[in-house]
Amino acid sequence: MNANKNLVIVGAGHAGVEAAFGLRANGWEGNIWLVGDAEVLPHHLPPLSKAYLAGRATPESLYLRTPDAYAAQNIQLLSGTKVTAITRGRRQVSLSDGQVLDYERLVLATGGRPRLLPVANGAAGKAANFRYLRTLEDAECIRQQLIPGNRLVVIGGGYVGLEVAATAIKANVQVTLLDTTDRVLARVTAPPVSAFYERLHREAGVDIRTSTQVCGFEMSADQQKVTAVLCEDGTRLAADLVVAGIGLVPNCELASAAGLQVDNGIVVNEQMQTSDPVIMAIGDCAQFHSRIYGRWVRIESVPNALEQARKVAAIVCGKPPRSEAAPWFWSDQYEVGLKMVGLSEGYDRIIIRGSLEQPNFSVFYLQGDRVLAVDTVNRPVEFNLSKQIITDRLPVEPNLLDDESVSLKEIIAAANAELNSA
Numbered sequence: 385m386n387a388n389k390n391l392v393i394v395g396a397g398h399a400g401v402e403a404a405f406g407l408r409a410n411g412w413e414g415n416i417w418l419v420g421d422a423e424v425l426p427h428h429l430p431p432l433s434k435a436y437l438a439g440r441a442t443p444e445s446l447y448l449r450t451p452d453a454y455a456a457q458n459i460q461l462l463s464g465t466k467v468t469a470i471t472r473g474r475r476q477v478s479l480s481d482g483q484v485l486d487y488e489r490l491v492l493a494t495g496g497r498p499r500l501l502p503v504a505n506g507a508a509g510k511a512a513n514f515r516y517l518r519t520l521e522d523a524e525c526i527r528q529q530l531i532p533g534n535r536l537v538v539i540g541g542g543y544v545g546l547e548v549a550a551t552a553i554k555a556n557v558q559v560t561l562l563d564t565t566d567r568v569l570a571r572v573t574a575p576p577v578s579a580f581y582e583r584l585h586r587e588a589g590v591d592i593r594t595s596t597q598v599c600g601f602e603m604s605a606d607q608q609k610v611t612a613v614l615c616e617d618g619t620r621l622a623a624d625l626v627v628a629g630i631g632l633v634p635n636c637e638l639a640s641a642a643g644l645q646v647d648n649g650i651v652v653n654e655q656m657q658t659s660d661p662v663i664m665a666i667g668d669c670a671q672f673h674s675r676i677y678g679r680w681v682r683i684e685s686v687p688n689a690l691e692q693a694r695k696v697a698a699i700v701c702g703k704p705p706r707s708e709a710a711p712w713f714w715s716d717q718y719e720v721g722l723k724m725v726g727l728s729e730g731y732d733r734i735i736i737r738g739s740l741e742q743p744n745f746s747v748f749y750l751q752g753d754r755v756l757a758v759d760t761v762n763r764p765v766e767f768n769l770s771k772q773i774i775t776d777r778l779p780v781e782p783n784l785l786d787d788e789s790v791s792l793k794e795i796i797a798a799a800n801a802e803l804n805s806a
């Protein structure tokens with residue numbers, strides 16, 4: 385039915401690759417062009433701050449699909465190739481190698497790039513020992529400099545920064561982690577969770593300095609290396625390596641230049657269509673209206689990228705897509721595996737089940753009787769049930785949640801009974 389049609393996917397990351405294989409699985413018979421600017425085969429990103437950085441993974445072990453899987457599914461993978469322009473009037477994309485591809489459908493899965501540190505816009509930003517972490521090449525460069533005794537300064541106390549710090553300290557690197565806010569993970573977690581992570585890192589030997597603003601760098605005489613990080617409070621931190629992790633900027637320029645609607649992400653409707661219905665956007669670059677939260681969101685996580693890719697594959701092939709599920713994310717630091725579900729922004733209280741003294745707890749973020757998000761450590765059952773609470777927007781009884789003798793299963797049953805009787 386669609387045998388002669390061309391579908392082009394821009395970006396061969398988690399979302400793009402999943403969409404390509406999902407399209408085949410759903411019966412798309414036409415051509416699939418998967419265009420990615422990375423030279424290496426599409427690979428997992430999360431291990432770049434974890435197993436790969438720790439030297440426990442090879443590039444091959446990170447591949448999203450085996451090298452021959454693409455040909456086996458008749459997916460034309462163009463690695464090391466950038467899509468430079470979309471000509472919507474002719475339904476064509478231009479590639480960096482001079483090729484032009486026609487499309488009936490175009491899927492933008494362009495992800496994002498690290499937010500740049502303004503004070504590193506000079507020589508420091510180009511130094512070999514100053515890195516952001518988004519690509520395999522970044523991870524390789526950082527890994528080679530995690531030499532015992534070296535001094536690493538991590539700028540940014542978000543998940544990526546903390547994971548780099550945890551990996552580095554285990555490699556006997558001296559680690560100082562700086563954040564401008566008064567606690568790590570301030571943007572995404574409640575103060576007790578930040579305190580839990582700060583304690584974990586300090587016990588491992590990381591020197592965490594919050595409320596600290598970087599104002600510049602000291603360079604070697606030849607300007608090739610950063611030798612120290614300078615802070616506004618006058619502190620000078622000698623450094624052999626600096627890693628900055630201060631957030632992500634979605635890659636929307638291609639979409640903007642093509643006249644598509646962009647607003648902190650490429651704006652899509654429920655069908656993942658951009659303001660041009662034959663162009664869709666998925667993953668880190670896409671901004672959508674969440675049914676669960678009733679507001680516009682853009683989510684940076686692998687599960688979200690995969691879910692939206694599968695949704696697009698189903699929609700393009702005329703199959704019913706799964707409805708929006710609660711977004712989730714994970715982070716591994718030391719032996720502690722954190723799994724988070726939902727978006728906590730706007731919470732008015734938290735309820736903690738378990739104890740933050742041990743790595744075994746769940747923190748519920750509530751707005752009234754509605755659970756917005758849950759952070760869980762070593763509580764897989766509560767994590768899975770929390771997904772259901774958030775996806776179904778179940779109203780819970782806070783007093784029950786506060787009582788560990790009542791299981792989450794019972795709380796869900798009570799919430800469902802309440803809904804059914806209403």
Ligand SMILES: Cc1cc2nc3c(=O)[nH]c(=O)nc-3n(C[C@H](O)[C@H](O)[C@H](O)COP(=O)(O)OP(=O)(O)OC[C@H]3O[C@@H](n4cnc5c(N)ncnc54)[C@H](O)[C@@H]3O)c2cc1C
Binds near residue numbers: 422495519638
């Ligand atoms: C170090 C690190 C650790 C992480 N840890 C976790 C974790 O533990 N859990 C989790 O859920 N998420 C984690 N993430 C986030 C997760 O990796 C992203 O949410 C996910 O990769 C998003 O997938 P994506 O396909 O939307 O974007 P990406 O994976 O970024 O893929 C987009 C691709 O498109 C390419 N591209 C962009 N523009 C063009 C163009 N014009 N032409 C061709 N190609 C183009 C980009 O170069 C990129 O390769 C981590 C990210 C990093 C960097």
